[in-house]
Amino acid sequence: MKKIIGILIAGVLILTGIQIYSNQKQVITFGMFTVSNWDVPNGNCYEIYENAIERFENKYPDVQVELISGISKEDYVEWILGKSLTKEVPDVFMVPSESFLMFAQSGLLLNLDSYINQLDTAKFYSSSLEAGQLKEEQYALPFESVPTLMYVNKTLLEKENIALPDNDWTWDEFYSICKQVTKDIDGDGLLDQFGVYGYDWLLASHSNGCELIDEQGNLAIYTDQMEDSIKFMQKLYALNQNIEVSSQDFDEGKVAFCPMKFSEYRAYKPYPWRVKKYSNFEWDALMLPSGHDGDHSSSINTLSMGISKNSKNKDMAWEFLKELTYDVECQKEIFTLSQGVSVLKEVTSSQETLDLLSKDNPGDSSFQLKMLDSVMKEGTPQVMFTQYNDIIQQLDAEIYRIIINRHEDISIELKTIQDKIQAK
Structure with a gap:
């Protein structure tokens, strides 16, 4: 009995010591x-x-x-x-x-x-x-x-005898390639090969020197750079003759370009290599094309x-x-x-x-992973703010209306949108 009591006392002392030490x-x-x-x-x-x-x-x-x-x-x-x-x-x-x-x-x-x-x-x-x-x-x-890169369907470009652009490419080169590859392949009168999937006004505006928010923290889309960006998007969208390019078109190798966040590439690997497996086409990656008043840096x-x-x-x-x-x-x-x-x-x-x-790349891919360092060095911080997602959603709806309907008075439209959102 004395031994049991001694063991219990020792146990209590040890636990107490641990508690004291922890405290x-x-x-x-x-x-x-x-x-x-x-x-x-x-x-x-x-x-x-x-x-x-x-x-x-x-x-x-x-x-x-x-x-x-x-x-x-x-x-x-x-x-x-x-x-x-x-x-x-x-x-x-x-x-x-x-x-x-x-x-x-x-x-x-x-x-x-x-x-x-x-x-x-x-x-x-x-x-x-x-x-x-x-x-x-x-x-x-x-x-x-996380930066955004532009993935390129090398097989499609090779089929069309188009050279792979380098990292210093511009909107003009981007548009030229999209125009060349956008066509009706099977002869049914409908387009079935396209230039780009997933490229939007936000990516275009960033590569054209646009800042959504000014130094006072106000929405600032009423600018010449934003107007120029939307004009470019109107030209790009018009190539598709009102056909919405789908993710399935992309998966089947019918699209030349697709911007993708590096996080998406990593999370969904082997996507886009999954596409390569099923459609037998090779991919590479480039920095985003530069606008007339910007550069090809990625928004980080x-x-x-x-x-x-x-x-x-x-x-x-x-x-x-x-x-x-x-x-x-x-x-x-x-x-x-x-x-x-x-x-x-x-x-x-x-x-x-x-x-x-x-190790994530297919054996015959020439994807230049060293480009990550350059993208990060040349990138610019993404300016975000409270209710950023809500405001972007509002801008999406308004700006795509301008793009799809091919409005010519873009400057007036932008001023109206800016005032409307800023007033809320």
């Missing part, structure tokens, strides 16, 4: 949503963060990172705002691109300028780093980015991470923020556990990364 640990919280930021399937949404936490806690044994999860992306912003009312915002938390301005302007995010000099910021792609800046002050660090969408302004553990939160965004091991896992591109130049441009991505 001595510094706890920082990390808030995330449960799906991919890029709206594509991701079965490993937790693994990359759990690995980062494990490495971090090994570096700092006296620190415990509490992962707060289970929040959907749709509910995430409301959840963060709710936490801000009680000053319980996680020490470190995800900052989606469309929410950055609201989070920064409302005082939720800690200004990182007093910490940023600890880093060599030249290691980040500038397009990614700038996604976390407001008035040249840093409020968040980039975690992963970035998921950032920030620190709560009310965090009681700011210094240790900063260390964990670095683990996510600046640590090479964590950033390498972007390419294996997520669908984006690492925000660190040395990771994305490394031979290890190129070899990894090459």
